[in-house]
Amino acid sequence: MDGRDDRAARSAAAKAAIAPFRRAAATAEAGPLSDALRAVVAPGAPVRLGHPFGTGEGAEALLAAYAPLLAAMPDLERRDMILVAGTTPEGADWVACMGSYMGSFLAPFLGIPPTGHLAHMRYHEYFRIEEGRVAEVQALWDIPELMMQARAWPMAPQLGAFLNTPGPMSGDGLTASGDGSAAMARVIDMLTDLCRFPADRDPKVMNLGQHWHPRLNWYGPAGIGTGRGVAGFRHWHQMPFLRAMPDRKLDALGDLMSHWIAEGDYVAETGWPNMRLTMTGPGWLGLPPTGREVLLRSLDFWRVEEGLIRENWVLVDLLDLFAQVGIDVFDRLAEFNKARVRGAVVLPDPLAEAW
Numbered sequence: 001m002d003g004r005d006d007r008a009a010r011s012a013a014a015k016a017a018i019a020p021f022r023r024a025a026a027t028a029e030a031g032p033l034s035d036a037l038r039a040v041v042a043p044g045a046p047v048r049l050g051h052p053f054g055t056g057e058g059a060e061a062l063l064a065a066y067a068p069l070l071a072a073m074p075d076l077e078r079r080d081m082i083l084v085a086g087t088t089p090e091g092a093d094w095v096a097c098m099g100s101y102m103g104s105f106l107a108p109f110l111g112i113p114p115t116g117h118l119a120h121m122r123y124h125e126y127f128r129i130e131e132g133r134v135a136e137v138q139a140l141w142d143i144p145e146l147m148m149q150a151r152a153w154p155m156a157p158q159l160g161a162f163l164n165t166p167g168p169m170s171g172d173g174l175t176a177s178g179d180g181s182a183a184m185a186r187v188i189d190m191l192t193d194l195c196r197f198p199a200d201r202d203p204k205v206m207n208l209g210q211h212w213h214p215r216l217n218w219y220g221p222a223g224i225g226t227g228r229g230v231a232g233f234r235h236w237h238q239m240p241f242l243r244a245m246p247d248r249k250l251d252a253l254g255d256l257m258s259h260w261i262a263e264g265d266y267v268a269e270t271g272w273p274n275m276r277l278t279m280t281g282p283g284w285l286g287l288p289p290t291g292r293e294v295l296l297r298s299l300d301f302w303r304v305e306e307g308l309i310r311e312n313w314v315l316v317d318l319l320d321l322f323a324q325v326g327i328d329v330f331d332r333l334a335e336f337n338k339a340r341v342r343g344a345v346v347l348p349d350p351l352a353e354a355w
Contacts, residue, residue, distance in 0.1 A: 004179065007087070011177070011263060014085040014095040014129045022097075025078035030070055037062050042133040048272050050140040050297070051320035052110065052330065062137065068110065073103030073119070081167030082301055082313070083174050084268045086261030093129045094261050096268040098122070098173075098301050098313050100164065101141070105150070107344040110143065111333050112150050116345035120164045121146050122221075124299035124315040126259070126270040138259075138270045140299050140315040145222035147333065152340075153222075154332035155322070156286025160225020160236035168303050168311060169217075170265070180262025183304040186211065187267045190309060198246045208233075213308040223285060223318045244284035245277035245294075267302040274298055279325065285318070287325060294324045 017040065024036035037059035041047075047061035056064065070076055082098035105119035121142055128136035147153040148162060167173050190211035197206050208230045218233045219226050227236040242248070258271040273295035282289050297317040303310050322329050 007179070008177070010087055010093055011085040013132070014093045014127075015083060017129045017132050018095055018097075018127050018134065022078070022080060028066070028070060028076040028078060030067075033066060033070075034059070034063055040134050041137070042130070042135050045133075045135050045137065047137040048139070049137075050143070050317040051323055065141075069101065072107045072109035072112075072114065073101070073105055076101060076103040078123075081173050082176075082266065082268075084176050084261060084263045084266045084301070086180060086263050086268075088259050088261055090259075092259065094126055094259055094268075094270075095129060096124070096126045096261065096270065096299075096301065098124050099167075105146070105345075106347075108342055109146060111330055111337075111342075112143075112146050112152055113337055113340050113342050114345045115150050116347065117149075119146060119149050122165050122315065124270075124301070124313070126268070126299060128259075138272050138297075138299065140221075140297065140317055142222050142315060144318060144329075148222055152333060152337050154336035155223065155327075155329060158223050158225040159240065160220055160227050160232070162222065162225055165219045165226070165313065170303065170305065172264075173266075173303075176264040176266045178264040180264055180267060182307075183265050183267050183302070184260065184262040186304050186307065186309060187262075187269075187302050195248075198242060211309055213305060213310040216309060217311050219311070219313045221315050221318055224316070240284045244281040244287070244289070245279055246281065248275055248277045265304045267304070268300070270299045272297050285321075290325050292325055294321055296321060 020036045021040045024032040041059040041062065043058050045058055047056045049065055053065045078099060078101055080097050080099040085095040087093050100120045100122050102118060102120045105114045105117060107114050122145060123139065123141050125139040127134045144153060193207040193211065197203060212230050214229060216229050216233065217226065218237065220237055224237055227233040258269050258274045260269050275296040275298060276293065277296065278293045279287065279290045297320060299315050301313040319329050
């Protein structure tokens with residue numbers, strides 16, 4: 001078996017390992033989902049979930065997170081839009097998914113008041129595979145996205161646009177295949193140039209025009225929002241971010257570690273955490289310059305088109321970031337929404353009521 005055949009076989013095996021979970025979660029019901037997770041996730045596997053769920057082990061840790069979500073959205077469904085698998089430079093097999101949980105938001109979720117309408121919450125979920133089972137999970141759910149739909153977000157308004165994040169414009173997010181080395185090289189070169197600033201104070205040193213497509217879409221997490229093109233990326237995310245934390249450090253520094261995979265035109269990276277920064281400037285997310293060092297968990301996807309980065313999906317555990325600087329977003333959520341009715345929404349049966 002040559003290198004290409006081995007790569008394809010390992011990718012297919014990694015995707016097959018989580019296929020029972022993906023099938024069960026597509027029309028999520030507690031029983032089938034529980035059975036699938038117990039079959040797929042190895043006992044004792046570390047499960048690292050975003051704030052407030054934290055770290056646990058095995059299928060039980062995931063089921064503990066799904067239980068309140070299923071109670072809030074009884075018709076929950078999981079919609080994958082990107083599925084990428086590959087082997088990291090260190091030799092580990094990972095499979096990464098991006099998509100949205102969707103359902104009728106009929107009861108409170110983590111204190112977020114229900115809307116009574118269809119709601120969406122983006123996820124980035126990464127699974128390390130060993131011997132045909134999930135040996136580790138790193139996953140973020142964009143909980144602030146639900147808060148905003150409920151008009152319950154208690155923090156500063158985001159600068160970027162709010163939208164239900166779309167899948168790849170190319171339409172091939174679930175069928176990625178082939179050698180991803182060229183796409184990986186483009187992303188690594190972009191990040192290398194990005195990090196030349198602010199040691200060199202000339203913004204041109206980042207060379208974004210050489211790496212980003214002119215019609216780039218940068219899909220940031222709720223709380224930051226989405227930007228279009230280099231201008232949108234810089235104005236609605238990068239400039240406030242670097243003004244507040246110009247000393248950002250990436251990857252493989254001390255306790256920072258990222259896991260990189262690529263397949264075809266797609267690149268995926270997860271780190272828990274993968275960035276260290278000090279908040280020395282004002283403005284980002286409405287936070288003051290506390291002088292505190294913070295660690296960021298960021299789970300990202302890139303799609304390369306004609307040699308340039310055309311789309312970038314980014315999730316950051318902002319709720320954990322707020323907690324690190326002493327802000328409990330859920331406490332603020334409760335205070336901000338204390339005058340609202342917090343019970344379940346009961347919609348009358350349209351077949352039993354006269355119109």
